Amino acid sequence: MSAPPLYRAPKSTIDPDQSSRSWLRRALPVVLAHKGLLLTSLALSLVGLLVQVQIPNVLRLGIDDALVARTAGLDRYVWWLAGLAVAQGFVNYLARRYLLRTAYEIEYDLRNIMYAHLIRMPYGFYDRVQTGELMSRSSSDIRAVQMYLAFGPSILVQCLIAVFAFALMVSIDPLLAVVAMATMPVIALMGVWMRKAIFPVSWLIQSRLAQVATVVDEAINGVRIVKAFAGEQRQVTALASAADRVRWAYRRDAFIRSRWSPTLENLPRLGLAMVLLCGGWMAIEGHASVGAIVAFNSYVLMLQPPFRMLGMMIMMGQRAAASAQRIYEVLDTGSEIAERADPVRTGIRGDIEFAGVDFAYPDGTVALRGLDLRIPAGTTVAVVGRTGSGKSTVAKLLARYYDATAGAVRLDGRDVRDYALDTLRDQVGIVPDEPFLFSVSIRDNIAFGRPDASLAEVMAAAEAAGADGFVRALPDGYDTVIGERGYTLSGGQRQRVAIARALLVNPPVLVLDDATSAVDVHVEQRIHDALRGLLHGRTTIIVAHRLSTIALADTVVLIEDGRVAAQGAHAELVAGEPRYTEVLATMQSGRDRVDSGIDQGVAA
Incomplete structure (x- = not known):
């Protein structure tokens, strides 16, 4: 009899539906198996955002009431700001801790799903595939998918700060809020273009990394033959050639990033300039307070990290999509050595x-x-x-x-x-x-x-x-x-x-x-x-x-x-x-x- 498994089996597996489901929906069961950890992390992140967006508003009230109108004491607002900062730090610590636990659990499941499938595949499968390809798909590809599945939802929650900030800006000054968010449609459109440009390069990078892994694996496993025929230099040359192809793909990826990422990150700063221009004119004309202008500046600055992360998420998503397809190519390969529905388990004599x-x-x-x-x-x-x-x-x-x-x-x-x-x-x-x-x-x-x-x-x-x-x-x-x-x-x-x-x-x-x-x-x-x-x-x-x-x-x-x-x-x-x-x-x-x-x- 076979020994029972000595490891904790994955709580779920990849959806086998290849025809009607996207790669993300197929991976969803693995994520939902850890929904408790993930939702706790996202809820804490949301609380942290709600605390964070209150800080500029408290700053606005402190400037307008304590410094300009002098109708309230400044110390009260200082204590409020200090309390909000401590609360935000503690909540973010807990959110990060639960998020990392979720990421490691998802990675554990993906690696075990992949390994369990590989170990069940018959001889004929290994006659057709290269070890380096399998190693690459079992390591770097799984890591790319895990990063997106775990950190993607967190980044989306972080981007909600734009919604909260916009709501508070509207409550303070609707016209100035529209000015501050004027660049957002352009950012969304550029994100779509960037996603389309990055996907094929992401696939190429993962494929060429697998080729490098194959060269290294064969050189190490065959090191005795390499040395016996003084083939060290030939193997180094082969690796350099494979690495050069990876370098070209990474350069192409860097070119696309350098073309789109700075624009995505800096468009919110254009909104900051527009806020200073319009808000300054409104303050001069008496239609806006100094505290409101400072608060709006803080809110616009808050928009920069989420949109920087949004650009990163787009790149992560395309890398994960390419990696997921490479993983699914293996998981969707069925074994030609299949058992009957009710196989025989009796002993044999040996005829x-x-x-x-x-x-x-x-x-x-x-x-x-x-x-x-x-x-x-x-x-x-x-x-x-x-x-x-x-x-x-x-x-x-x-x-x-x-x-x-x-x-x-x-x-x-x-x-x-x-x-x-x-x-x-x-x-x-x-x-x-x-x-x-x-x-x-x-x-x-x-x-x-x-x-x-x-x-x-x-x-x-x-x-x-x-x-x-x-x-x-x-x-x-x-x-x-x-x-x-x-x-x-x-x-x-x-x-x-x-x-x-x-x-x-x-x-x-x-x-x-x-x-x-x-x-x-x-x-x-x-x-x-x-x-x-x-x-x-x-x-x-x-x-x-x-x-x-x-x-x-x-x-x-x-x-x-x-x-x-x-x-x-x-x-x-x-x-x-x-x-x-x-x-x-x-x-x-x-x-x-x-x-x-x-x-x-x-x-x-």
Whole structure:
């Protein structure tokens, strides 16, 4: 059984409706899942604005009553201003705190939604996409969407200060209020133009950032190959080329911002000049008070930050729209490996059948052509053939990493597509020829399929895989943390850890895909001796590239051009099947070269 999730699942997810909903409406369920925090933040921001717009009005009254008319004491207005300032600061602190909590909660949900989807996608998906693209969409694109979803509503609330300020200005002097707001329609129109100009550039920036991430990811993961072929300068050049394309896109973005943002930010200052001109004339003529002119100046100055933020919000919105579409491209990609509505979750014995199976990889490479093969439960079968004959594909179809293009793969008489994926993969253990290890302890790597396994069980699996000896010799034994992908271990050591990982799960069906190719003959023999007892009663498929591995099998299956060319005991095939002896000769020749390389490495 699969381990239950150990993390807090997102409260909601992205709306799957692609056709009738905008990107923002599709993301709305994620935002509404945290509406309590968000609405609290917005309400506090609104209270802060109401307090802020009162300050110029109190200042107006103080000037007109205490300084001009001298009908009231100045200290009362000073205390009012100080109290309003303290209240505004405290309310804004709370609003900011709740807003940041909302932002982090939304980001948490988006990242988990994205990761959960990626982890469910089948092999074929990863054959088509680049890791750097996925990393970019899972990091910078999510951050762009999160910023807009969390801070966009707050910016809109901040812009309400224009409404409150206008209402107070109208209550003080309607004519002067109209003069102060005369530039607002122009600002709104320019905002629309700016939004249209920024969107395509925002998409281009995110796409080219993903290209940079791809170059970096491939260079880091392939650093050993890069160094082996002295390709450092070529990789630096490739990165510089990708970075140059990003720079061009950022320059274009900066050009658009420099063209529109200063105008958006400074148009309210034109309103300030008009207020001073008209208000000054009205004050001279006795139609307005000095306090009113000072208050209007303060209100017009209050309009500048919201409109500066409005310009920023437009740019954030276009960046978020471009990023959301890139994220949705991934989330809207369905898995071709789907479960039945009511999948089978019962255990299996291990009776395997391939009936007329055809299969081609996503790139069009044909691997199997009408494969017919029956493997009774509890038997061990060695699958041999030339490179590219389709041997490893058999294991991938059995565990449903891919689905057959035609025909059927059956376990205990049932199509593998009838089983729940977790049930199927719990019971079909695969040890690949190039095992992947995580950057955790060796114990955790072996126990990956059974996190609750005891140390004694882990050690028993390692002993059976021939790994216990070298693990105990490490500085921290089973608690030794290995490097990324296990590269601090040798290839043979990685393979033995991978075998132990599969054996610990104890699946009824085990596939060894050339799982001992990187170990020397003596270690391989010890592993085989241990495996002979463990394979008894277990259905085992051994994808063999060595003569010594075939000795573990009850039956040998020769595959050529994606079909079963011959099947029988090793001695029978040697005696009566020329194609089998040719394959054996090729395998022996390749083994001799490998052994020669190992001997030279040991001598060195």
